[in-house]
Amino acid sequence: MKNLMFALVFAGAVSSVNAQTETKEVKNTDYNKWSIELAGGVNKPQRPMGSGYFTSTPSPYVADLGVRYMFNNKFGLKADFGYNSFEGKSNSANFDTKYYRANLQAVANLGRIMSFETWTNTIGLLGHAGFGLAQLEDQNSALKDRMGNFMAGITGQIKLSNRIALTGDFTTILNAAQDATFDASTTRNARGFSGILFNGTVGLTVYLGSNEKHADWVLDNNSEIDKLKQQIADIETSMLDTDKDGVADYLDQEPNTIGGVMVDTKGKSIDLNNNNVPDELESYLLKTYGSNTDKSAIVNNSTLIKNLINEGYVSTYFDYNKSTPTNVSTEGIDFILTYLRNNPSASVDIIGHADELGRSEYNDKLSTARANSVKDVLVKANVDASRLNVVAAGEDASVAKDSDAARKLVRRVTFRVK
Incomplete structure (x- = not known):
């Protein structure tokens, strides 16, 4: 003592x-x-x-x-x-x-x-x-x-x-x-x-x-x-592969590649003929829908691109309870912007979706907010607002409610060209 x-x-x-x-x-x-x-x-x-x-x-x-x-x-x-x-x-x-x-x-x-x-x-x-x-x-x-x-x-x-x-x-x-x-x-x-x-x-x-x-x-x-925890978190974040193309996001120059399409070491879909259609997808379309005499018409047909858009192949995704698109999913908006500029007479429905978590009334408002957020981006890119129509689809019940991974797929905005 x-x-x-x-x-x-x-x-x-x-x-x-x-x-x-x-x-x-x-x-x-x-x-x-x-x-x-x-x-x-x-x-x-x-x-x-x-x-x-x-x-x-x-x-x-x-x-x-x-x-x-x-x-x-x-x-x-x-x-x-x-x-x-x-x-x-x-x-x-x-x-x-x-x-x-x-x-x-x-x-x-x-x-x-x-x-x-x-x-x-x-x-x-x-x-x-x-x-x-x-x-x-x-x-x-x-x-x-x-x-x-x-x-x-x-x-x-x-x-x-x-x-x-x-x-x-x-x-x-x-x-x-x-x-x-x-x-x-x-x-x-x-x-x-x-x-x-x-x-x-x-x-x-x-x-x-x-x-x-x-x-x-x-x-x-x-x-x-x-600081070490933050560095580890940053490394883990940078190693994410959001579009599942085998290239980490921090190296991926095309962060929203169509699923299943072959990419190069920089994460960009391979397009050797530079027609803005990935070669692998182009090959599938020609094989499935084309004829031996009219292949170029299929690839360059704006109706085909329109059908791809309307069937949901072009989307923009959102984080849980957010109405601002994720950084890696703005390629879908860019795709629609390019389409509208190349087709000045076309208009588009911007369709907002939400997962099933939360009250239905709130999810209706959230899906509207998501669609309006995409519309604002397009308007600021000098697309006339009269060509853009917001549609609230509300909750998407097509995936398992208890699956976090599945719910990510329905927190999105899709498009319908008219």
């Missing part, structure tokens, strides 16, 4: 220096520093006690109130006030005394110093030590014994939330110049730290401030960990 006391006193002496000179402390100050501590429990006055006077072991009761400020996630100060009640147990001479104290203590976050975060993020440990003033009062006489004190203790923490922690504390108090015994039966002319009192309490710490976490639970390398 003596070694602990000296260690905590030393920590208190250097805490303010550490707050200014420690180069390895948390650089990010976006955490709360203030807290209020409430606790209650039992005590045991050890000495001095009069002959024939003693309390229960342990003896009720003690109450503590503290206000703490942390300079960083390792060191801080707290002002606290305590109240102890001492009464004789059944076979002791009767007495009733009260002990009041006020202390200023240095606080060391031993959980952070000893890197508890390597094995837990919910258990903490604080050490505290400091000096203060105290007064012992006898309820059966006018005795009031004023004294100085030194106290040191250990506080265990269990984080219940970012705002509250459950605490358990054990503290030793040494009284200096305590002239009266704790039972007030005897007075003397005392010198030095001759009085000893033990307290054990359970309580709550309430964290104050607008930030998410308190300094008690902030890690030295927290910002570095966040």
Whole structure:
């Protein structure tokens, strides 16, 4: 215990220096520093006690109130006030005394110093030590014994939330110049730290401030960990292959390739004759619909392109509960824009769809908003608004409602050329 006391006193002496000179402390100050501590429990006055006077072991009761400020996630100060009640147990001479104290203590976050975060993020440990003033009062006489004190203790923490922690504390108090015994039966002319009192309490710490976490639970390398997590998330995002063509999005120069069409190393559908129809799709169309004498007419026939559009091969997709097209699905809008520019007499229905999650009335509004969003893009691309007709198709129940992957396919806008 003596070694602990000296260690905590030393920590208190250097805490303010550490707050200014420690180069390895948390650089990010976006955490709360203030807290209020409430606790209650039992005590045991050890000495001095009069002959024939003693309390229960342990003896009720003690109450503590503290206000703490942390300079960083390792060191801080707290002002606290305590109240102890001492009464004789059944076979002791009767007495009733009260002990009041006020202390200023240095606080060391031993959980952070000893890197508890390597094995837990919910258990903490604080050490505290400091000096203060105290007064012992006898309820059966006018005795009031004023004294100085030194106290040191250990506080265990269990984080219940970012705002509250459950605490358990054990503290030793040494009284200096305590002239009266704790039972007030005897007075003397005392010198030095001759009085000893033990307290054990359970309580709550309430964290104050607008930030998410308190300094008690902030890690030295927290910002570095966040950066690494973000980098990993960015890599995972960049490796997505939205159009399933085998080329990651960050390399894909054609992020909305028609499914199943062969692409080159840059994710672009192969179109050797540059007629804007992927060779693989062109080959299928010629084989299925063309004749040996009229292949070019099939490929260049605007009616065929119109049928492809009307059958849903050209679409624009949306994220859940969003009315703005995803970045990788604007190719469908570009396709329609090109078609309308090449066919100035054509008009188009812009048909909005939504998945089945949520209320039907809301999904009707969402499908309308999606269609209007696409219309706005086309209008800003100088397509006359009179050529664009918004249609709300509402919920699309053609896929399994409990499949997230399937629902992505129906959160879309399709087109119908007229």
